[in-house]
Amino acid sequence: MSKAASASKTTGRKPASWTQDPEGVRRNILAVAKEEFVENGLSGARVDEIAARTATSKRMIYYYFGDKEGLYRAVLEEMYERIRGFERSLDIASLPPVEAMTLLAGFTFDYHAENPDFVRLVMVENIHHARHLATSDRIATLNLSAIDMIREAYERGVAAGLFRPGIEALDIHLTISALAFYNVSNRASIRQVFGHDMGAPEALVRRRAAAIDTLLRMLRV
Amino acid sequence: MSKAASASKTTGRKPASWTQDPEGVRRNILAVAKEEFVENGLSGARVDEIAARTATSKRMIYYYFGDKEGLYRAVLEEMYERIRGFERSLDIASLPPVEAMTLLAGFTFDYHAENPDFVRLVMVENIHHARHLATSDRIATLNLSAIDMIREAYERGVAAGLFRPGIEALDIHLTISALAFYNVSNRASIRQVFGHDMGAPEALVRRRAAAIDTLLRMLRV
DNA sequence: TGTTAAATGTACCAATCAGTTCATTTGGTC
């Protein structure tokens, strides 16, 4: 960050010299806060610890985000907006039904596996009954499009006689998500109880293939 | 509880009269603590709050469980031992393969749906990287038998030409668990993001059927 | 160059929280 943490070191007492960088400070705080919330949850995270790991001070956290929950909400919002971007980047409308579903399931699985932070934050938020998702305007207007994309590909599959009719698009989404999410969210407990590491490379590829296969078997006539 | 919370009310100051009931006090603390940990997580739960809701005092929490983590661990251990009991009560060895798997999937789904407390505690524990599962001797020696039961039924199915070979018993378990777990764990966020209540009766029966169907399709040749 | 709003640092505080100290009571045993 551009803020000179050095200044306060050199000058023993009075003069603190720094450069203003509102956006940089904001991003810096958000980045550190995300790590802390991901690691310790909302109640477990400490504002002092976040402040300490920041290039700025606790004062700025409250200046920009109001309070601890405001900071947490901001982290959550940023994360969901990234998901939205990820979804938009996924173009399955131009693919044949089976390929579309394969791609969707594979990408969803990979996104979860590669972003355990996302999974953990969603877990934290669910522990809190998604109270903060509920009170966030930014998230309320987000309009995740996954379901629409799925419905479109599914209906093409049904029309082509490849998929059996009567399945809700939401159920397709829930099945993919469940398999992808669980693989990350419950890694630690599965490891302890069964001595199996779902995060290991071989385990991941096997589970990824299983997820795709499971989805296709669910859809096929 | 047999402890006379009344006594301290009647006598203004000095004499506190009560009946000793170690096991009752222990159970009382555990029950209240479970609710608090389930609702607020490990970091979010307050020892004072637990004590206040108990028929006994904070003193006894530390007397019996050492510290907050000790209490949490005890709650966790008790819960896992109940799961163990549930598993043992499930006799699928005497059923034909398809019926065995159907029963297993249905029971697993129902257990999760009917015990959201269990799901939430596992979530909490996973947020903490299952550190407490790791340090619990009682849980280490628990030996959950689900995998063995699944393997047995699966192999009978393969032998009978009903199931395709080459599937790991663990993968079967993970698939069932993922579908059952996710349906409870992510209820709040799904509700906020998609406006869909996975806890609603119709949603549950539909999802239950989908889980069983998904599993059978995964297994069939 | 003087003025001002935005941005930032430092020190502090009141409340909360996990854990403890001290003292008392209960109930079994000899």
Place this chain on the structure above:
DNA sequence: GACCAAATGAACTGATTGGTACATTTAACA
């Protein structure tokens, strides 16, 4: 009924924690 370990209550504490008050600096602009 004297004795003592187990069980319990009530009040207390040192440290932590979210949040603030106060003062200062920066940078844009008149």
